[in-house]
Amino acid sequence: MFEVLSNETLAPNLHRMVVRAPRIATARRPGQFVIVRADRGEERIPLTIGDADPAEGTITLFVQAIGASTRRIVSTPAGGSLRDVAGPLGQPTHIEQFGRVACVGGGVGTAVLYPLAKALAAAGNEVTSIIGGRSSQYIILADELAALSHELLVTTEDGTRGRKGFVTAALADLMADPERAPRLVLAVGPVPMMRAVAELTRPHGIQTLVSLNPIMIDGTGMCGGCRVVVGGESKFACVDGPEFDGHRVDYASLMDRLTTYREFEDAARCAADECRLGEVANG
């Protein structure tokens, strides 16, 4: 059992949880993830390790409540415990001094981006963080990223915070400025966003890494369910990734495979919302 030490809401349906997992806290490197089950019978959910404190033996997880199993995780209060936390899994991010680096995060992807930006900054890189969301309430970790970034740019689709529009517009401006143009771009967020970033950087030959989130079960290379096509080859995101060369990823295939269980997810969401809808209908 893994004790939950704190659980706070960062944005609608997005929680930051600190969990006691000493072995993982010690072994973990930025870019790696864990598989979590709140209890028996739940799905195995892959979650990026947002931060770790080896001295305290704790890891920080950012959890977006989408389906039944993620709802069970975020509903575990401080003092409660998660039955299974396994990791650290996946390849750590390759961290070195690249020079100027742009870290681009969309929505909950910003939580996956945060440990990478932190490690790149600590390695002496000049980090520009660009984060976006639908509206201001979906902008997360802005203070944390501002503290470690040379510059923080915020975009929202509705203009309620920062620049109105998408992260790609802010990135395009950055790239156009010779004083600020990045040597490396990291992009984490919805698949269309990562694809748009990769298409933006491709003509300029700027190395671009994306962190992929395909459907996963064991997280150890056993089932192959998380396979993605990179450079025409099948790769397992859980053991070969989750980061890949953004210019070589087959985004269309990734997006399509992500819809495999849509019917089940819709049914689960309906079941979870049923009571409330019933109340509205009857009220």
Added chain:
Amino acid sequence: MANDLAMKERLAIPRVHMPELDATERSRNFAEVNRGLEMTDAVREAQRCIQCKHRPCVDGCPVGVSIPEVLDALAAEDLPLAARILRGDNALPAVCGRVCPQETQCEAKCVRGVKGDAVAIGYLERFVADWAMANPDRLGQADRPAASDRTVAVVGAGPAGLTAAGELARAGHRVTVFEALHDTGGVLRYGIPEFRLPKEIIDSEVEQLAALGVAIDCNVIIGKTLTLDQLRAEFDAVFIANGAGLPMMLDLKGENLKGVYSANELLTRVNLMEAGRNPAATTPVIAGKSVAVIGGGNTAMDCVRTARRLGAQRAMIVYRRSEAEMPARVEEIKHAKEEGVEFVMLTAPLEIIGNESGWVAALRCRRMELGPPDDSGRRKPVPVEGSEFDLPADVVVNAIGTRANPLLTATAPDLDLNTWGNIVVDDAGATSLPGVFAGGDMVRGGATVILAMGDGKRAAAAINRALAG
């Protein structure tokens, strides 16, 4: 005593039949197919054993169970004695009695099989093991040797690891089993379906080990959570049995369409995560109406019979050789046929065809014919020109095999591996690193449960010798 039967009487007894669930009924549920023998039938079958002096059946058993002694005790209706002997030799008898290929092992060597039918050793092993599970209070307390204060780490809670853990704990060592998944059993739990091996059997066998003092630490991935070097520093010996859990890809066009599963993914979803067989399960599975399973081994049979139970109207085995060359057990093939599985033989897959929404629509195949034998001694399949055809399918399962998972070995550069990434060991199971032993599929590539258990037993004996020395 009942086992004082004259030879003539023993020879006159016909081989027992295993009671099975009705094929139509069972092809739609996950209940265990083989129901187990009744006491009188089991005793009578045990009396068929002629107790020959040279005990060839024992040589045929990879873990060397004292089969004639177990059968003699059973024939005399002394179940506690039979159970004690069996459990002393085999850490997982209720598992072996169900999934071992006895027809190529102990029963293949049975003298009774020379003229007639071999004694049904597998059925009797299962009977004695199940009796022991149901009657723990009648077994008596097994003698526990004095604690040795030596510690052993076992990597993987599958058949090899659990067997080694039992042997080492019985020798008095303090054993910790590290398991990457959230539950024990390895391939026994994620790979073998409920209708062949009910999960409660695994739970019960693991409880036996816990009662011997074995500590089981789930959610620990050696090579990730802890390294082999950390285990070597912390324990007096290490036994690596982390399996061959990496699916081989078909490398066919269309392999990433929705509805294409590796055998491991389909089986893990249904067996470990209970998708499609427990209404409360939260993990989904795509239940095809027309399912094509590529491969001819036991895993392929498990997949196709699972697909049938998930509701497939057509569940097909697509295999490039003929039925005679299939590596699957005869019993699995028989059960699959009874359950309505179609065998599409001498057929090789060429491409998986998708529909406009990215789902599998068909498996494009080509007919094969058998040519001269290849390296494996089996006749090599050769394509028949112009024989391409499409099998309509909405789910395609790749059951062509697995290979070594590099998670552990990638972080242990000093460990000698072969070309395929399997750990190299000597006859005793020792690796190139002092104090580190290995066995099971991580050494052999994809093999059977009982061979993995044999490795566990052999390595445990070597570890016992090393720790005593």
